[in-house]
Amino acid sequence: MTTTTQAVYQASISPEVEANRKAEHPVHALFLNRWSSRAFEPKAVAEETLATILEAARWAPSASNLQPWKFIVAKTEAQKLKFQDFIKPNNRLWTDHAPVLFLLISNKHRPDGELNGAHAFDTGAAWASIAFQAHLLGLATRAVGGYDKDKAREVLQIPAEYELHAVIALGYRGAGETLPEELQQREIPNGRRVLNESIIEGSF
Numbered sequence: 001m002t003t004t005t006q007a008v009y010q011a012s013i014s015p016e017v018e019a020n021r022k023a024e025h026p027v028h029a030l031f032l033n034r035w036s037s038r039a040f041e042p043k044a045v046a047e048e049t050l051a052t053i054l055e056a057a058r059w060a061p062s063a064s065n066l067q068p069w070k071f072i073v074a075k076t077e078a079q080k081l082k083f084q085d086f087i088k089p090n091n092r093l094w095t096d097h098a099p100v101l102f103l104l105i106s107n108k109h110r111p112d113g114e115l116n117g118a119h120a121f122d123t124g125a126a127w128a129s130i131a132f133q134a135h136l137l138g139l140a141t142r143a144v145g146g147y148d149k150d151k152a153r154e155v156l157q158i159p160a161e162y163e164l165h166a167v168i169a170l171g172y173r174g175a176g177e178t179l180p181e182e183l184q185q186r187e188i189p190n191g192r193r194v195l196n197e198s199i200i201e202g203s204f
């Protein structure tokens with residue numbers, strides 16, 4: 001990387017991120033500037049914006065290009081009410097105010113009926129594309145694992161061959177002060193362990 005590129009990356013890091021996240025190596029500012037929000041503005045997400053975000057997920061890589069994912073989208077009040085039935089109360093403190101919620105699920109089987117061992121891995125790639133595309137459009141996301149999967153399956157009538165992954169909250173990032181007090185101080189970009197703790201050179 002040239003010094004110029006490095007400087008451009010650095011200059012694009014937002015001040016709140018700069019204060020909390022330090023890259024060990026130069027990376028595009030996108031990777032640092034995306035962070036998960038709990039506070040959302042009460043501003044609707046336009047249909048075409050949502051479509052672009054899900055389009056990004058459509059182009060995620062998947063084993064044998066099987067694209068095992070489905071996105072169950074809740075954008076009307078009636079649809080979002082159904083999600084309130086299965087999201088855990090500690091998360092509902094903020095998910096109830098997200099303009100869009102969707103549930104990521106994936107088909108566990110290949111078309112020939114054999115198990116697709118990569119369905120969850122592939123759907124994780126789709127989630128990352130959603131998070132980054134949303135960020136590029138000026139929106140924020142937060143994944144939610146704190147929900148009752150059995151209840152969600154029942155309420156949304158999800159067939160047994162699909163595994164449920166995470167609920168994703170999507171919207172325009174709001175001010176932290178709009179959150180209940182216990183969540184306000186957590187509304188900041190968090191850090192990461194050092195890279196070397198994740199790398200195994202050679203074998204385990």
Ligand SMILES: Cc1cc2nc3c(=O)[nH]c(=O)nc-3n(C[C@H](O)[C@H](O)[C@H](O)COP(=O)(O)O)c2cc1C
Pocket residue numbers: 034035036037091142143144145146147166189190
């Ligand atoms: C699968 C998954 C489940 C998560 N579940 C919750 C959750 O139930 N409640 C919550 O507030 N955040 C949840 N998160 C958000 C993580 O805490 C967050 O992504 C992590 O702390 C890293 O922060 P960042 O996304 O801002 O970089 C979840 C994230 C993922 C990927």
